[in-house]
Amino acid sequence: MNGKPFVNKGLEAGLLLAVFASATAQSKLDSIQQINEVTVTARRHREIIAPQRLAGEQLKALSSFSVADAIRYFSGIQIKDYGGIGGLKTVDVRSMGTNHTGVFYDGIRLGNAQNGQIDLGKFSLDNIEEISLYNGQKSEIFQPAKDFGSAGSIYLRTRRPQFAPEETTHVQTFFRTGSFDLVNPSVLWEQKINDRVAASFNAEFIHSSGKYPFRYRKVLHEGTVAWDTTAVRHNGDIHSLRLEGGLNGVGTQGRWQAKVYFYDSEKGIPGAIVNNVWKRSQRQWDRNFFAQGGFRQQFSERYDLLVNAKYANDRMRYLNPDTTLMYLDNRFRQQEVYVSAAGKYAVLPNVDVSLSADYQWNTLDASLRDFVYPRRHTALVATATAFEWQGLKAQASLLATFVFENVTRIRHDPGESLPGGQTGTPDNKQEYTPAVFLSWQPFGTANTLSPLQVRAFYKRIFRMPTFNDLYYTDAGNIALHPEYTSQYNLGVHYEKPLGEGLVNHISFRTDAYYNEVTNKIIAVPKGNGQYRWMMMNIGYVEIRGIDLSGQVGWLLPGKIQVHTSLSYTFQQAQDFSDPTDNDPKAGGYGGQIAYIPWHNGSAIVNAMHDTWDLNYSFIYVGERYHNSSNIRENYERPWYTHDLTIGKTFRHRKLKCRLAAEVNNLFNQYYDVVQNYPMPGRNYKLILKIEI
Numbered sequence: 001m002n003g004k005p006f007v008n009k010g011l012e013a014g015l016l017l018a019v020f021a022s023a024t025a026q027s028k029l030d031s032i033q034q035i036n037e038v039t040v041t042a043r044r045h046r047e048i049i050a051p052q053r054l055a056g057e058q059l060k061a062l063s064s065f066s067v068a069d070a071i072r073y074f075s076g077i078q079i080k081d082y083g084g085i086g087g088l089k090t091v092d093v094r095s096m097g098t099n100h101t102g103v104f105y106d107g108i109r110l111g112n113a114q115n116g117q118i119d120l121g122k123f124s125l126d127n128i129e130e131i132s133l134y135n136g137q138k139s140e141i142f143q144p145a146k147d148f149g150s151a152g153s154i155y156l157r158t159r160r161p162q163f164a165p166e167e168t169t170h171v172q173t174f175f176r177t178g179s180f181d182l183v184n185p186s187v188l189w190e191q192k193i194n195d196r197v198a199a200s201f202n203a204e205f206i207h208s209s210g211k212y213p214f215r216y217r218k219v220l221h222e223g224t225v226a227w228d229t230t231a232v233r234h235n236g237d238i239h240s241l242r243l244e245g246g247l248n249g250v251g252t253q254g255r256w257q258a259k260v261y262f263y264d265s266e267k268g269i270p271g272a273i274v275n276n277v278w279k280r281s282q283r284q285w286d287r288n289f290f291a292q293g294g295f296r297q298q299f300s301e302r303y304d305l306l307v308n309a310k311y312a313n314d315r316m317r318y319l320n321p322d323t324t325l326m327y328l329d330n331r332f333r334q335q336e337v338y339v340s341a342a343g344k345y346a347v348l349p350n351v352d353v354s355l356s357a358d359y360q361w362n363t364l365d366a367s368l369r370d371f372v373y374p375r376r377h378t379a380l381v382a383t384a385t386a387f388e389w390q391g392l393k394a395q396a397s398l399l400a401t402f403v404f405e406n407v408t409r410i411r412h413d414p415g416e417s418l419p420g421g422q423t424g425t426p427d428n429k430q431e432y433t434p435a436v437f438l439s440w441q442p443f444g445t446a447n448t449l450s451p452l453q454v455r456a457f458y459k460r461i462f463r464m465p466t467f468n469d470l471y472y473t474d475a476g477n478i479a480l481h482p483e484y485t486s487q488y489n490l491g492v493h494y495e496k497p498l499g500e501g502l503v504n505h506i507s508f509r510t511d512a513y514y515n516e517v518t519n520k521i522i523a524v525p526k527g528n529g530q531y532r533w534m535m536m537n538i539g540y541v542e543i544r545g546i547d548l549s550g551q552v553g554w555l556l557p558g559k560i561q562v563h564t565s566l567s568y569t570f571q572q573a574q575d576f577s578d579p580t581d582n583d584p585k586a587g588g589y590g591g592q593i594a595y596i597p598w599h600n601g602s603a604i605v606n607a608m609h610d611t612w613d614l615n616y617s618f619i620y621v622g623e624r625y626h627n628s629s630n631i632r633e634n635y636e637r638p639w640y641t642h643d644l645t646i647g648k649t650f651r652h653r654k655l656k657c658r659l660a661a662e663v664n665n666l667f668n669q670y671y672d673v674v675q676n677y678p679m680p681g682r683n684y685k686l687i688l689k690i691e692i
Contacts, residue, residue, distance in 0.1 A: 086238030093152030102150030210236025391441035505553035639671030
């Protein structure tokens with residue numbers, strides 16, 4: 001690259017193809033055609049550490065119902081799944097905690113100031129074009145300040161409207177049915193307004209009873225079986241509607257997009273199986289809305305500008321009608337306003353600098369007793385630089401975060417305390433957090449870089465306590481400090497296309513990492529009572545791990561295309577929160593943290609021949625504990641699943657159709673991802689896709 005403008009080969013090929021086609025069409029009129037040389041230039045892409053990605057046909061072929069199902073195949077990922085189609089599904093990257101993972105939807109982060117958790121089960125794959133996982137952060141300096149603010153990031157990129165020549169309207173419909181009384185239709189409509197602007201609309205409805213048989217065994221610590229029962233999971237029904245509309249436009253040296261998202265659901269919460277209680281009656285209603293937009297413009301060869309904005313309004317109602325426990329009918333409403341501007345300037349041909357500034361406003365209203373109605377203003381400013389010389393690339397960034405918070409003590413008399421026994425108002429906070437990313441491609445030449453890349457990064461970042469951590473009635477603690485992570489990573493990545501032979505593509509990556517989580521926020525007993533809790537900064541976790549993944553593309557006889565993918569993760573995530581808890585029999589100090597296995601992995605085999613496709617996927621999660629006390633009573637057995645999908649694409653008149661059948665958990669293994677929340681056994685889906 002040498003800092004010089006490079007030829008965009010994909011765009012160049014497209015333009016040359018268009019020129020060639022035009023020349024061919026005119027060949028009957030002119031025996032000789034003169035085609036002028038076309039050169040397309042652009043500044044090189046500054047992303048120095050490629051993420052794990054699922055995109056295109058590989059993503060479509062997976063036996064996955066939602067985004068949460070798909071990202072299970074990434075290395076270093078742990079999914080907490082509470083069971084069924086409507087169960088809560090959250091993601092944890094490299095054992096640093098769910099709240100340290102940022103989820104971005106079309107480049108703008110999804111927020112939840114109440115509890116910091118994003119339920120990935122709410123996002124369908126029907127209109128998702130690519131899922132990317134970044135450790136540390138996206139290693140690109142031209143991005144909003146908020147993109148620098150996570151320990152790990154998942155980017156969901158929705159489909160941009162695509163049209164065949166002379167096509168102005170494109171419609172794609174799905175219909176799924178199968179186990180759990182599933183009825184799941186969806187439609188995607190794309191309309192070309194003119195050569196520069198296109199619109200899209202996506203709607204999806206889900207109905208499911210959520211009933212499935214499961215086997216549940218309770219083994220006492222001395223090894224005897226307390227019970228071994230086969231039952232049916234109840235109160236796991238879901239009724240949801242998702243609507244999305246968008247506009248996408250391109251201009252001279254720029255592009256823009258706008259999106260509106262609406263999600264409405266009612267679902268049962270089947271709850272944990274405790275004390276031989278098999279049925280629960282809790283219900284939850286969610287209504288989520290956001291509108292967002294972004295604009296990106298290249299004003300010159302040196303200067304680029306990016307502007308984003310978003311408004312979100314989320315409502316949630318939780319009902320527990322069981323008076324034998326405690327009757328609850330809690331309602332929450334949170335709002336978010338977000339604006340961002342980022343600029344990038346090319347100081348030299350191989351040196352870029354950027355400056356980005358974000359502002360975010362969050363509120364939470366709740367029907368809880370003695371609630372304090374928090375309001376949070378967050379300002380983020382990030383400065384970064386990128387350097388590139390031959391096979392060496394480097395980036396450094398510094399993020400400044402300023403948080404201003406206030407509460408309204410409507411239900412308190414003067415002198416009364418806030419939740420957690422605190423008084424007064426929360427302290428304002430300011431933090432400065434750096435990151436450094438390096439990559440080197442050795443053994444290359446001046447014109448050809450090596451397929452081998454050595455990369456490393458260091459990052460320090462934090463996450464603010466959530467509103468629940470700070471203000472939840474009788475449990476929140478207004479004196480909480482931010483929770484910090486320090487990340488160190490060293491790895492290699494090898495990727496090379498091999499032509500038209502038996503093996504036509506190979507890719508391999510491995511990373512060794514060490515993470516620390518300090519000031520970890522955990523719940524501890526309040527006073528002498530074991531039924532009242534308070535959030536405290538007393539946690540400390542050390543994480544050591546290795547991620548391995550590889551992909552191989554094959555071209556077998558008979559024009560059979562096969563893509564294979566393997567991933568493996570080893571993690572030792574130890575809890576060193578309480579030095580006094582050093583009794584080896586208790587297994588507390590230095591124990592593996594809850595739900596993190598030492599070993600887990602996945603495998604995917606996707607084969608395509610003519611109009612047929614076959615996909616097999618396997619997931620393994622090793623032994624783990626549901627508590628940092630690694631004792632026999634807390635032991636969780638390993639589990640694994642095999643999923644199989646077979647599909648055929650065909651045409652019926654002017655319709656392009658695909659019919660597919662899925663079998664999930666092929667060997668009917670009964671298992672829990674979270675203790676006492678049994679997962680479904682063998683289940684089926686039938687999928688019909690029609691494109692017009």
